């Protein structure tokens with residue numbers, strides 16, 4: 001099934017150890033996050049809410065978020081919508097967004 | 107809180123505000139937000155979250171907001187209208203003062219707004235998010251009285267319930283006629299999601315009935331995905347008449363439920379007329395709407411290009427490549443709130459990136475989407491090339507079912523962020 005494929009594959013690739021290095025969180029990052037970050041929370045809940053099929057990303061390890069975004073962007077990992085979204089961001093922008101989410105409370 | 111007490115509090119706040127603002131120093135100030143929809147409610151609470159010292163007043167006449175996304179599912183009996191309703195308790199808990207009234211006038215020079223009772227509120231920055239109003243003169247015969255016979259159901263609430271009742275009361279075999287307006291309008295894929303879900307419901311409850319969709323356009327959002335879905339799920343049930351095939355409605359007769367086009371006339375058993383639209387009326391009064399009826403803004407803080415100090419968000423604004431959607435309204439509001447905090451502190455806001463995604467249901471368990479990523483480019487909010495697009499035409503392994511689940515998750519997530 002489409003859905004089962006994804007987390008399994010993703011986990012395997014993450015375990016394989018990505019060489020990606022995430023940027024340091026900006027000391028006092030621009031209010032509201034780096035460009036693009038505030039749009040992510042339309043789907044990835046900023047607070048804990050019951051009952052969402054879309055995983056939260058706040059408080060996740062920055063390098064994991066970076067890996068997901070790059071793999072979605074290249075199409076290496078299948079996705080329903082993230083591939084189309086990730087293609088709008090370059091490496092630096094992804095690093096900044098990942099660092100910002102990593103610094104948010106889980 | 108009673109309305110009276112509320113006004114007294116507002117009056118006092120407004121009178122004290124200048125002294126308070128100077129005492130607070132740089133970084134604080136007064137922001138008034140007009141309209142508590144996806145754009146306005148998001149802007150108000152984000153402002154407060156980013157800069158708690160701000161005095162933020164949200165002016166909205168309705169005590170309960172009725173959300174349009176997923177209201178097409180109410181028509182198809184897949185949801186109840188109560189699931190579309192959200193109060194302002196969460197917004198109040200976030201520290202926003204909610205004034206349950208409407209703004210009747212904006213004085214851009216004097217930086218103040220007049221409320222329905224004559225009270226005034228002063229501001230340092232004004233955010234206008236009044237959504238849409240209908241152009242009641244665009245289709246001869248279609249006025250507010252006609253909408254009681256031929257509902258638009260394009261502002262969710264009583265109109266949604268009326269259209270659902272009419273569908274349920276219709277005889278099996280009756281013809282449903284919808285009309286869709288030319289661009290731009292609220293929710294570009296919305297009429298086609300509605301046609302899909304009405305067909306879904308007809309197939310079960312009124313199997314002899316068909317739907318005719320008269321369109322003032324030759325192309326529409328996610329067109330191939332919708333049309334493939336219709337052919338697959340509802341063969342022969344939905345007939346789409348494009349502009350060049352005579353789809354533009356030139357007048358209606360509510361007494362006989364007749365829609366007239368240049369090529370003929372269509373008598374409906376149930377008629378759903380989605381009329382042409384423009385920014386909510388207060389935008390024109392404030393001087394932020396141009397001759398198109400919509401509000402031009404710059405692409406970084408969404409400040410009006412016609413009236414400095416006023417930011418316009420959501421459906422009311424001309425947002426370059428971004429469509430008029432709840433997702434976009436929420437995304438714009440978060441960017442605008444951050445930009446206003448910077449501007450009030452005397453700093454230059456960063457160039458933003460925004461995402462939009464519109465999910466649509468072709469059936470209860472059949473979802474499709476269109477996405478875009480946007481940034482300022484030559485003074486406009488433009489698509490970032492290479493990003494975005496629609497769901498694939500060929501779906502593998504349960505993708506449509508999964509997107510239907512993601513659509514519902516999106517709605518729960520965004521309404522929790524805005525109203526929760």
Ligand SMILES: Cc1cc2nc3c(=O)[nH]c(=O)nc-3n(C[C@H](O)[C@H](O)[C@H](O)COP(=O)(O)OP(=O)(O)OC[C@H]3O[C@@H](n4cnc5c(N)ncnc54)[C@H](O)[C@@H]3O)c2cc1C
Nearest residue numbers: 141143144145174175208209237293420421430431432433
């Ligand atoms: C059938 C349908 C389905 C849709 N489905 C989707 C979907 O699946 N996904 C999606 O993203 N979008 C969807 N939309 C679009 C979405 O509903 C709108 O884009 C969104 O509501 C825009 O938000 P807004 O805040 O700009 O305006 P609104 O939500 O209309 O809010 C405007 C608010 O301003 C208030 N107001 C107006 N004038 C004044 C005044 N003078 N003083 C004070 N307050 C005032 C109004 O009372 C209202 O509460 C759909 C729309 C429809 C009709």
